[in-house]
Amino acid sequence: MKFHNLRLVLSFVYALRGIGRAVKYEANMRVHLVAGALALVGAAFLKIMPYEWLILFLTITLVIFAELINTALEANVDLVTKESRPEARLAKDVAAGAVLFASANAVVVGLVIFVPKIFPGVF
Ligand SMILES: Nc1ncnc2c1ncn2[C@@H]1O[C@H](COP(=O)(O)OP(=O)(O)OP(=O)(O)O)[C@@H](O)[C@H]1O
Known part of the structure; x- marks a missing residue:
């Protein structure tokens, strides 16, 4: 395998590892995944429209995306300081x-x- 192809495969593996770590260590991530899976099962059961599927996928992706960024930021803040700092609080709270x-x-x-x-x- 060419060097740049190997790098591409490795970056994909690292990204999957990051998602796996977030699922393993973040309870909130597992809650979001279960909620998303339930929504997808419910959507299939209730036969929602194609545009509703799109909105649902985007919505689930947005939540998972936000949780991944939050997890990465928390780890970064903890790396920078273990002390109680207003900047750390601001970063994590935001x-x-x-x-x-x-x-x-x-x-x-x-x-x-x-x-x-x-x-x-109802509506
Ligand atoms: N170094 C710090 N300095 C000041 N406040 C902090 C610091 N670390 C955490 N906090 C405060 O404590 C809150 C909880 O932080 P923590 O790192 O436990 O994350 P969390 O929101 O419990 O995330 P999770 O449970 O998903 O790991 C933060 O939102 C922030 O308000």
Whole structure:
């Protein structure tokens, strides 16, 4: 295998390892994955529209993406300082805020897609 091809494969392996580590060490990541999987099963069961699938995939991706960035940032902050520092608090709180924002969006999307199918005539 050519050197640059090997580097490409390795970067893919490292990325998968990063996702695996986040799943292993972050309880919140496991919660997001289970919620996402349940939403996908529910969507298949309720036969949602193609555009709803797109929105659902984007929404789940956004939550997982935010949690991965949050996990990376937490590790980076812990690497920089073990002391209680206002900058560390700000960085971690803001990153957690990003996850909260994406999760709130996921709740709204879930309600808008699923509630009318489970309780017709609600909206
Ligand atoms: N070095 C620090 N200096 C000041 N405040 C901190 C520091 N580390 C953490 N905190 C505060 O404690 C909160 C929790 O931090 P922690 O590292 O336990 O992350 P967490 O949100 O519990 O994430 P997780 O449980 O997913 O690892 C942060 O949001 C921040 O407000």
